[in-house]
Amino acid sequence: MQLFADIQVIGHTPPAYHEILTPEALAFVAKLQRAFGGRRRELLQRRKEVQRRLHQGVMPAFLP
Numbered sequence: 001m002q003l004f005a006d007i008q009v010i011g012h013t014p015p016a017y018h019e020i021l022t023p024e025a026l027a028f029v030a031k032l033q034r035a036f037g038g039r040r041r042e043l044l045q046r047r048k049e050v051q052r053r054l055h056q057g058v059m060p061a062f063l064p
Contacts, residue, residue, distance in 0.1 A: 006030060007026050007027075007029070007030045009021065009026075
């Protein structure tokens with residue numbers, strides 16, 4: 001499904017999704033992605049790094 005040039009929904013979308021993923025909803029999600037997408041990717045990368053260290057046996061450090 002692609003309603004805007006910079007929005008693409010990947011995967012199977014049942015007919016009911018069109019009731020939820022309205023053009024307005026997709027525009028809102030696109031606006032969020034433009035504003036916070038870089039930070040979201042940064043946090044996901046950091047999460048992968050933490051998970052990698054946990055798998056290596058490094059215990060998490062917590063603030064006092």
